[in-house]
Amino acid sequence: MAAITQTRVATKRSTSAHIQRTWPKVVLWIFLAVAAVIWLVPFFIIVLTSLRSMNDLISNGVFAWPTRWVPENFTRAWNLGNFSTFFRNSLILIFTKVPLGILIASLAAYPLAKMRFRGSNIVFIFFLIGLAVPIHVTLTPLLVMMKQLGIAGTLPALIPPYVVFGLPFQIFVMRGFLRTIPSELIEAARLDGANELSVFFRIMLPLAVPALITLFIIDSLGTWNELLIALVLISSEASLTVPVGLLRFQGQWSSRYTELMAGVVISIAPILFIYIFLQRYLVSGLTAGALKE
């Protein structure tokens, strides 16, 4: 009898302990799910708006299900908003500026990671300070410089400042990554008579491919998203990048909410696509940049 009571108490205790352990988790999970849905609402709303007609929006409101799907909003926005030009310009920047910036950042990161020389720490800190320099403080002189170079208002004017504002973060991440490559590999190559340049291109860069991919993705996002420099340095319609172009489009279509939201969806679709499929690289790189170890 006593034995039975004892086991009963024991099972009771373990189930209640089990409930005690799982119950807060269930509450937490429900809370997170609700918060996630709230976080997604703006996405639902813009997609819903971009796929209905203006009449439907005016008479049925923003969260009614569309009476008819209107994908034509997208073709209208794409053609009349000139998005193909904006996309082309942003892609040109991504495929020129990003590799150039990463290359010179990697060149700088190699000695900072693997060579001992006087002043290395000072140079590294000198670059890091760039992380905190606000773009604003360079804008007026940059405009003057680009006018002197004869490229103010056009796409090439963006390359120098975009490269410079990417450098500090890229040097930091590459330095951190290159330090993890064993020095024995470099020593062995040097003994085989390789010069420093071929050590860099034949050994360091191939081993750094994961870091290079991460930096490429992060820097491409940054280039795709940048507004302020482009707003100041770009003037001709033919040279607008996606953010400035989207603003221009909004200026012209501010009361055609359906096409406007189609334009917004068009501008963020490539980013979301990259984010969802390449998230692993993106987030690991961002935290590698912020935290060490």
Place this chain on the structure above:
Amino acid sequence: MTHRARSRIIPWLFLLPSLLWYLIFLVYPMAYSFVISLTDWDGLSKGSNWVGLANYIAVIFNDEVSRLAIKNNLLWTVGTLLIPTLMGLFLAIALDQKLPARSLFRTVFYGPAVLPLVAVGLIWAWMYNPQFGFINEVLKAIGLGHLARGWLSVFETALPATFVTAIWTGIGFSMVVYLAALQGIPAEQYEAARMDGATGPRLFWHITLPWLREAHVIVLSLAVINSFKVFDLIYTMTYGGPGRSTQVMGTWMYFNAFQYYHAGYGSAIAWVIALITLVFAVPYVRHMSRD
């Protein structure tokens, strides 16, 4: 060349391209804009007059819009220092546990952080739209229609409304940084403390929080630095309005330098922003350069 001389010069050859680029397109423009900030240059004409520190005195003491902009930046700092950071920390702790669909949750909460801020601003301008906006529609649907308003065009709500947007895009970063920091805490720390009889809250105060110190430095100093750099969201959501009530230093600098042709004055505002962010960068840079 001797071997030693060569090995002394090689690091600098590798550094040369980025150092040159950095000096020409960052350091030189900074110095140049400091010189401009001491003049009354309009940004277009050939001549300008030396005015000493007059522009800075105007920014800090005389120009009411500048003072309002500084105040708005301070409010922005308070708003983004506390709420997104605490929410990010909470989410990180929650999503560090084994939960169903936790990677989906992480994707959702970090998602807005990757979007261009122009798009974020337009999305939220639409959410706040006075006639058709989602926020007003919801308020009407739940019987709070009297609260519906043009959120971005009313003085009292315009700035707080932009904070909500900043929170939406901002929690992702602090969540991700805290998550990485949490994953760096050795499990033995918790086991040892449990052996000593510590439980839930005590574990949090005595192990989790101290181990997050590095993450706090990063999240907090970046929050301050970024709130003084704010430009995109204000520019796209309110354009500094209604009136000039939501001007921040970033937008006020832009309007002065590139729309009102007060390049000297605009450069002075830019330098005030730079001085503030550089001061707050000290702990950040110290952390990043530590080995």
